[in-house]
Amino acid sequence: MTETARKRRGLGRSTVFDVAKLAETSAITISRYFKQPERVSQEVRERIRKAIDELGYIRNEAAGGLASTQGRIVGAIVPSVSNSIFAETIQGLSTTLSQHNYQLLLATHDYSSETEEKIVKAFLGWLPRALVLTGATHSPATEALLAGLKIPVIETWDIQADRPYPQIGFSHIATGREMTQYLYAQGYRRIVYVASSISSDFRARQRAQGYEESMRELGLAPQIVQSLQGAPLDAGEQAFSEQMARAERPDALFFANDNMAAGAIYQAARMGIRVPEDCAIAGFGDFPASEKITPGLTTIRVPRYEIGRLAALAILQRLGELPADQATAQPAPLAYELIVRASA
Known part of the structure; x- marks a missing residue:
């Protein structure tokens, strides 16, 4: 891997011109590779693919679109939306963020670490202002991606020691x-x-x-x-x-x-x-x-809606939208409650 690639890999900072230089082609050809790949020869496509992999290039999906929300997107990844637990967390996130004119970009990984990694890469193409993840266990590749980001990352639904990101959850x-x-x-x-x-x-x-x-x-x-x-x-x-x-x-x-x-x-x-x-x-x-x-x-x-609400507030505070004394990621686990009914 080249020195340039090492510096840029996983950070989402390489440009189409970097890819073109490494692939020994033009920026126009790189654009055509994404929009009309059939117009690019197999040999050139392979060089471009290798350059993208080496540089960790992430295409800017926000360019030319979503003009009204560009710069106001927060990405959130949950295991599933069919489970009411995560649905309420999403509601807490979305409601709180929308009050400050931020839009939620949502995806599910169905408990797959590999899918989570792909989603994180795809989200970075939309230039989100922050990312919200479920849990504190991710693949090594996802950890490497997160480590290079300059945006807030919040982990929810879990509390684990020695994590570098704020956590909103419980044990x-x-x-x-x-x-x-x-x-x-x-x-x-x-x-x-x-x-x-x-x-x-x-x-x-x-x-x-x-x-x-x-x-x-x-x-x-x-x-x-x-x-x-x-x-x-x-x-x-x-x-x-x-x-x-x-x-x-x-x-x-x-x-x-x-x-x-x-x-x-x-x-x-x-x-x-x-x-x-x-x-x-x-x-x-x-x-x-x-x-x-x-x-x-x-x-x-468990406080499923509150997890989403507090995660949103932690993001807003880190983005300078709220005074520091109004929202901080919880240093201690959130409270849960044993509910005793007739089954036990």
Whole structure:
């Protein structure tokens, strides 16, 4: 890699002229490569592609478009918008930013680190004023991209030590510990944690870690199982059926999220198994349906809208839109709440 490439790689600062020079062609040809690639020969296209990769060139997608919002864009990346948890965080972000005439550019990565990296690169082409990420675990390539940015980066939904970015979130390990300790206090001893079917859901894995730590401290053997079903309701149903088929049934199931726990409650009704008398069920997230199902679901409520609102305020303060005393990223984890209902 050339010295120029090393300086510019991942920073989004290389220009079309840098690419043209390295590819030994013209800026007009580079423009044609993006807009009309069929008019560029295969040999020249390959040279341009290699130059783009070496320089870490990011095309300015904002040029010539979005004139009314150019310079007022904040990029946000979440795992999913189908989950009400993240939908409320997005609402908190969007509502707060729009009050100061900033627009939210949103994308989802479906729990894929590789997709997150591609989205970050694509977002940088729109010249955002800030980026909001979900969680504090990213691929090495994404970490390298972020490290070179000169714009605010906020991490949400997690709190991890030694991160270089402000964090708006809470400890998932602590939530796992608290639910486990609650179930123990209620007299349950054969407590099984049912993990998310999404292996790259790092925050669910942290809750499992909290469960495991607490079980060992209480002198109990932790048991972590995982359903192979993709859809959360189906995963919960399958996991419940499998656990009830064991010779020694668990007396409590702690699910990675409320949708899985709801699936288990529905399956228990179909099987004629009483909740919580025969088996207690607990979840995480306090989804809208959690208090409406029968029995109501014991769960952990987290400040999902507040996470988005505080992230937006932290950005606005760093962009000079607010006085410093009105918004700062929280140095301590945000509060969450154990919600006790009839299921456990």
